[in-house]
Amino acid sequence: MATPTVDKFLDEISRLIKQKDGSRIQDFLHYEPPWPPIYERMVAELRQTYPAADHIELESKCSKALPANEEGDGGGSFTSFISFVAKYFAFIRDVDIGQLLETHDKLKALLGQASIALSASTGVLILPTVISLSRTLSKLAIGLDKRPDLVANLTSREATVGAEEAGERVTLAEGSANLIREAFKKCASERSGNSSGLDSNGKPEGRRIGIYLMANVCLKLFFHCRKLRSAEQIFALIYQQSPPLSLYPAAQRTTFLYYLGRYHFANNHFYRAQLALQEAYYQCHRQATKQRRLILIYLIASNIILGRFPKPHVYQTPEAWGLRDRFEPICRALAKGDIASFRKLTSIDNPSAAWFLHWRILLQITNRCEVILWRSLARRTFLLSGNQGDASKRTAPTLNIEDIFVLATFLEKRALGIGSNHSNDAKSQKAKRGEHTNSIFIFPPTPADTPPAQADDKCEAPHGYIDPDLLDCVDPPDPDLPTIDTVESMIASMVDQDLLHGFISHSQKRFAITGAKNASPLAVGFPNVWATLKAKMDDEVPGWVKEGQKRGGGTVMHLSGARPVGA
Numbered sequence: 001m002a003t004p005t006v007d008k009f010l011d012e013i014s015r016l017i018k019q020k021d022g023s024r025i026q027d028f029l030h031y032e033p034p035w036p037p038i039y040e041r042m043v044a045e046l047r048q049t050y051p052a053a054d055h056i057e058l059e060s061k062c063s064k065a066l067p068a069n070e071e072g073d074g075g076g077s078f079t080s081f082i083s084f085v086a087k088y089f090a091f092i093r094d095v096d097i098g099q100l101l102e103t104h105d106k107l108k109a110l111l112g113q114a115s116i117a118l119s120a121s122t123g124v125l126i127l128p129t130v131i132s133l134s135r136t137l138s139k140l141a142i143g144l145d146k147r148p149d150l151v152a153n154l155t156s157r158e159a160t161v162g163a164e165e166a167g168e169r170v171t172l173a174e175g176s177a178n179l180i181r182e183a184f185k186k187c188a189s190e191r192s193g194n195s196s197g198l199d200s201n202g203k204p205e206g207r208r209i210g211i212y213l214m215a216n217v218c219l220k221l222f223f224h225c226r227k228l229r230s231a232e233q234i235f236a237l238i239y240q241q242s243p244p245l246s247l248y249p250a251a252q253r254t255t256f257l258y259y260l261g262r263y264h265f266a267n268n269h270f271y272r273a274q275l276a277l278q279e280a281y282y283q284c285h286r287q288a289t290k291q292r293r294l295i296l297i298y299l300i301a302s303n304i305i306l307g308r309f310p311k312p313h314v315y316q317t318p319e320a321w322g323l324r325d326r327f328e329p330i331c332r333a334l335a336k337g338d339i340a341s342f343r344k345l346t347s348i349d350n351p352s353a354a355w356f357l358h359w360r361i362l363l364q365i366t367n368r369c370e371v372i373l374w375r376s377l378a379r380r381t382f383l384l385s386g387n388q389g390d391a392s393k394r395t396a397p398t399l400n401i402e403d404i405f406v407l408a409t410f411l412e413k414r415a416l417g418i419g420s421n422h423s424n425d426a427k428s429q430k431a432k433r434g435e436h437t438n439s440i441f442i443f444p445p446t447p448a449d450t451p452p453a454q455a456d457d458k459c460e461a462p463h464g465y466i467d468p469d470l471l472d473c474v475d476p477p478d479p480d481l482p483t484i485d486t487v488e489s490m491i492a493s494m495v496d497q498d499l500l501h502g503f504i505s506h507s508q509k510r511f512a513i514t515g516a517k518n519a520s521p522l523a524v525g526f527p528n529v530w531a532t533l534k535a536k537m538d539d540e541v542p543g544w545v546k547e548g549q550k551r552g553g554g555t556v557m558h559l560s561g562a563r564p565v566g567a
Contacts, residue, residue, distance in 0.1 A: 003045040003061075004045075005045055006045050009042060010066060013066060013085065014065060014066050017066065017067055017081075020125060022124060022128045025129060029129055031092075031110075032097070039092065042092070046093040055086065058089055062082050063082050078120075080117040081120070084113045084114050094106065100143075100144055100150060101144070104141065104172070107136065107140060108137060111137055111180070114130045114133055114183075115130060115182055115186065118207065123207060124206050124207055127207055127210045130210070131213050131214065135217055138220060138221055141173040141221065142220075142224055144173070145172055145173040173221055173224055174222070177230065180214065181230070181233070181234070184237075185237065186207060187207040187210045187211045188238065188242060189241065190206045190208045192206045197242075198243060202247070203247060204243050204248065208242070211238065211242050212248050212256050215238060216255045216259065218231075219256075223259060223262065228267070231259070231263055235542065235543030236542075236543070238543060239542055239543050239544075239545060242545050244545050244549070245546070246547055253279075254283045254284045254295075255280075257277070257280035257544070258291075260276045260543045261274070261295075261298060264276065265277075265298055265301070265302055268364070270305045271537045272541045274308075277299040278299060296319055296320060300323065301365060304330065305365065305369055305372075306529070306530055306534075307372050307530045307533065310331070315328075325352075330342065330345050330369075334376060336376060337376030337379065339373060340414035344415060346366040374408075374494065375494055375500065375526065375529065378399065378500065378511070382397075382399045382522065383522070384403075385403045386398065386399045386400075386521075387399070389521060397525065398512045399525075400509065401504075401509045402484065404487050405482065405484050408487060488509065491504055497532075499526075500525060500526060501524055502514045
């Protein structure tokens, strides 16, 4: 039977191949119904003339209509591209958009064939199509991942990560990301052209054009799946083989730097995170409010952990709507050293906790801001009761560590809701400090009038049982409050991190400020946190390729192995 619409489609694709117009080829390929009328006719012709069992005939027709080799000396083969076109025909012929799982599998198979064609010498022609397919597959995979009712029966189909003995299950979204990553690797490993990967105009050439487009699609899926180890491979490969990021369009730069900043934030490299996020925020279009807000949330969190609090004008931008109410109370508590307020603001019971957990920044703020909190408490204590010293008598300004201990204990008790005349009742104390971890191994004793259990009795809780390893363990009688040794340890830690300038007299339990002969003891003894941390860092961000940057070839980079800021 004649197939005029299919023939016309193949003639147009053949013409575009000869013109090497990959963008127009991508425009011709529709993946999602409803189809335009001409595609409806083409689908009808395919179903009538080339049914599902007749794939060989369909590929033979494509082979006859499309050029087998690129024109010119040394032209590459179009065999894999022809197979992709045949696969595309089979896809639009068989796809049922109502069956989302089957559609995902067919789309994934189509992208797999396109990825094979991408590795050929003529693969640059299919690059726009691979990018478009990857984006479509990414949207479908994320949508399905949010529908557990549709993917509940996929357990038997799930693959494993790496070798079979690893045994880690791969979700549907992660499986799609792994396939897209293979296409990304082919873009990053492009060997045509000169060693710099740039053409005569200084722009990326060949498959390198798609490096950041493909990387961003992969990163979106990996962050959705919370697979940071897989994201690390993307950043490492780019850092070794990609042309400078500045040569790519602003949208690609902004998206990539956002994910790079989030990656470093998740790995506790907050200075690197703020560098990447700050640049992403600068380069993001002012009208892209939603994207700027995403960047700003992590940028503010990174800077707070580094001791750099937002200024009022930051909260006045459209993308910062509502952020002042979230972050400003935390900043005030940190600036004052108000342990009680900070504990309540970062408590899981706080009304804002769900918001911070949603953005995955609560634990970082809770744990990493602790050093700033204690530094502010020490500074405030010095203002209240510190000895300012006397330069004429050559006596250094000092701070009694016991004064910090008294204030810290008072504030911790306030956070726990314990007054100065609180009850010593055990149950009251237990309720205030929460259940002890060991309680999961300890059960209430058996009442005296309880009959002995029979051998065949099934009890959910073995009353009277205590784990042998915990026979001698008891709950602490008092809440977990700081001790004088704890406070002294905190002071020593801040001295080691250069957040306090001086030394500790362990015998006298005092902290002495040095170098304040001709300067304010407050400024010398308590240097600015942000300036101190920034002075220790360099501006290199692993994963961010800059112009003129020297990179060693063939090196293995572990981006998460360095020591975190403030650790």
